[in-house]
Structures are given as C-alpha cells and as structure tokens.
Amino acid sequence: MSDHSSAKSSPLPTYFVVFFALLIGTALTVYAATLDLGKFNAAVALTIASIKATLVALFFMHVKGASEKLTKLVVIAALFFLLLLLGLTMTDYATRLWS
C-alpha cells in the first residue's frame, strides 16, 4: 500500500535532496583528505563513499521502493560475497605480521 501511494507523489524533491547530499559528500571527502587524521583518513573516506553509494542505490536505483524482495536479496548477496572476498583475503594478508 505504501508503495502505491509513494509512486503517486512526485519523487523529484527526493532526487534533488539526494543529488545535493552527494555533492556535499564529495566536497566533504576532499576536505577530510586535507586533514591529518592518521589512520582514520582511510576510514573517513570509505565511510563517506559508502554513504554516497547507499544513497545512490536506495533512491536513484530504487532499491528502497522495490516491490520485488528478490531485488533486495540480490543486492545483499552481492555485498555479502564482496565482503567475503575482501574479508577472507585480509584474514591472510593482514595477519602476516611475523613474516
């Protein structure tokens, strides 16, 4: 039901809010890179990038309003396998401190 009503009201305000949030995020990530945050520089940059990517997926790619639950399942599965790839690789390379 909620899907139906949201389809009727114009999505344009949401699109523009997301658009400006993405531009602000870009400016923020460039600014954060000029600060010396030590090891947190990478964490801040990746956090901002992930927020931006989530905004694009949820609102521009309509994952949020997707009527088909399978779509959400595919998105989650893709992320899961990506994390598996990166995470399991790191359990090897990031723990070779003795070598």
Add this chain to the structure above:
Amino acid sequence: MQNNASSAAAVHADAHGEAHNPALLHHFAEPQQQRDAASLGMWLFLATEVMFFGGLFCAYLVYRLKFFGDFAAASKSINMPLGATNTAVLICSSLTVVLAVWAAQTARRTLLLVSLAVTMLLGLTFLGIKGIEYKDKFEEHHVPGASFSFDKVEIPGHPHQYADPSHAQLFFSLYFVMTGLHALHMIIGLGIFLWLFAMAWKGRFTPEWHTPVEIGGLYWHFVDIVWIYLFPLLYLIDRHP
C-alpha cells in the same frame, strides 16, 4: 469447484481477449511482474559486476597495505581537482538519469530526450577529463612499462625518504586498469544511452513500457557507484600537507 473452474476460465479468456495490453508479454501476468523481472535480471548482472571490480579492489587493498608510503606518493602525483570534478560530473549525470526515468514514467517526451542527451554530454565530459589525466601521466612517464620513471619522489610525511619506483609502478598499474575498466563501462554506457535516445526519439517509450530506460539507468548508476569508491581510493590516499 464449479465456481473456481468457471472463474479460472474467465480469467484465461480475459488474458487472451481483445483488451490485452500490447506492452505486456504473454508469459507475464501483469506489467509490474514484467518490470520486476527485467530489473531483477539487471541486478543479477550488476552483482557479477560487483565481483568483477571486487577482484581489482581486493588487489588494490592488498598492495596498498603492503606498500602504503609508495602508494601515497604515487597517489599524490595524480590530478586531484580533475578527479573531484569528474566525481561531480558523474553525480550530475546520475541526476539526469533519474530525471530521464521519471520523464519516461510520466510521458514527458521533451524532458526524456533532454535528460538522455545531457547524460551523454556529461559522460563525454567525464571521458574528456579522464583523457587529460591520462595524457599528463604519459608525459610524466608514469605509465607502467619500459619508459616508466618515478625517481626521487618523497613519501608524504617522511622527508628525505623516497618511494620505491617499482612499488609506485604497481600503483599506476592498478590506477590504469581500474580507471580504464571504469572508462570502458562509461563508453558502453554511452552506447546504451545513444540507443535509448534513438528509441525515445521514435516515441517507443510509454508510461506502461519504458523498461530499457529503467535498466539502462541502473547500469549508469552502478558505474557511478564504482567511481564513488575509485575517487577516494586512488586520488586521496595521503593528501594532507
């Protein structure tokens, strides 16, 4: 039983009756199901793309942790303002893509054509800026290969300590493969949007059927997301003074 059988027969007759929706293929029950099937197929393809780029991101992660200083020095040599501009260009193009999808949904022909055209223009702008960056790298001999040179470049935060050229070369290999693969996706995206523009020009898209605009848009947004990660990872490793 009698009732059920007769109502099923009525539905069947209806599905093949004169009121059949021309935009609806026979093997789908309703337009919503047809749209969901198309977008699900696109999402499955995008999941394979996540793994495709994921392998490169993984290689990047391993070597960045191993040769952090050399990667930071190499990263500092690429043109950050151009990269940031390109990020903004792609975000603008993502906006014009959602406008195109909305225009197709609401039967706004002019807005659809303009949005598709502006998207292509922004895509070409991105590739043009990328071309300038590549040209600079060629002139600086930062392209991996026989003429590669990265001598006496200080590691950021470590004065008088120079980056190892062979490790920097590894960064540039990843830089060119990752941005190159991304640029290839942009070129394919431009081809898709050119086709969408031609279809829209002929008036093929209606509020009932505009699936290509929607799934072409999904592809474009995905390519945008890849760049959202590439920009901080390649351009912003260690930029503070």
